[in-house]
Amino acid sequence: MPSVGVIGLGDMGSGLAKNLIANGFETWGRDLKDTRQQAFGDMGGHLATSTAEVGRNADYVFVMVMKGAEAHEVILGEGGLASSMKSGGTILLTSTIKPAEARAIGEGLKDTGLNLIDSPVSGGYPGAQAGTLTLMAAAPDNVLGDARPVMEAVSASIHQVGTSPGEGQVVKACLQSLIGSIFSATFEAAVLAAKAGVPGQVILDVFSTSSAGSGITNNALEKIIDRQFEGTGSHINTMHKDLTISMALGEELGVPLHTAASAMQIFHAGRTRYPQGDNWVAIRVIEEIVGAELHRDGAKATR
Template structure:
């Protein structure tokens, strides 16, 4: 039996773990939060005492942390995967970090006997929990062949986007610049409809069956009109961080990202006003400005 590890078992990592276990893989996991560790054990996972414990027990390890510095530490730090995994093991970097950070990790791993697959994911909390994530994978033929059964357990679409560390993160940065723009346009359209007195269900029905309808827009509208602004598995900090990465790449390459920059400001406002909210909470900031809220069966004037 292939033994798999998951480092970071929050909203996304818990979905990875759930589907790995369901597909028969012995799955080791660790998280900084005790509640997440307990939930992981309850679903049948093997709780690890440390990152080193994961490395010693798994041939393939998913790294699903928040920041590049965290990924660097769990892979290359003292007691990290580079020190504890057996030669020939595969590190799946599924966290979203800067391309330059992924390249630095790849350079440091060179000659250490491990394979690195740079494969950020898309699909959010529903995709992670449902095992339908899109993976943007960059790695060698050998690494991808070795990891494919494990990747297929958590993903519905695996795209080979390159061979080198950083290639996957670059594609993800491009994708997030688009998704950020879709989000911010949806938030503004929802506030416009609220101020005009159009019920949310009408907007959802029309948008979802139009050429503008897509998973991003439809899901965001569902959350807005049902006033679900927290606890939906899509914390605003994550998208804010991802847009920061997109903007950084644009600056590095000299590419103007006017729309992504506007989305960045929308998310910045949302995170400042509602730091515990999810992505859709940005709509509340605009609604407060215009004095109206979009509900499923009505548009509510608040002042």
């Protein structure tokens, strides 16, 4: 059985590591935060003191960091995976970054003997922890086929969306433009209900059993009506970053993204007002404007 590494052990990476270990893979991990390192060690992972140590010990390495510059440094920087992994090894770029950044990483890996699977994920913290993520994978057939057992340990759905670096990121940018729009529409509908005095439980019951119901809508409403705005594993920084990528792709291709642009501004306002919050905290900005909050047992006027 191949050995596997995970670089980045936060909300998403910790879920990857947990499920790899549970599926019997020898798993090496690295994170800059000591608390995450300790949690990884406690679940049975092999603690690494550097990216290079992960690379030397792993046949496959998941890179789950926040930004493109971080992914570039982990993979191509001094002491990175490109210089430490054995020829024939495979890097799984599961971070969400700009398509151009993924293409640059792919270009930098030419002539290294390493494979790259550009495979951003969807499913958030619950999907990562449960091992049910959706993977949008771009890589040649043989590379993807060889990596499938490792990918199946963390995923319920693997889609080959292309063969070249950047193609996975393009699909993720399209997806996030939709998800962000669903979020923002849910926030607005919830505040409309709050201002009208409708209890949150009524809204959840109706929305979740209607044609508008979805995992995104239902989960957001649950968090909103229970006023759970922090510590749910879905920090607003991530969605904000993803929407900037979607908007940049739209600009690059000349595609108007009117609804996603509105969502971007709602998330921007939420992130500015509540920088420590999770996705659903953006609703509080709208609630403050209209003076009403949606709670499970009823609406609350705030002025």
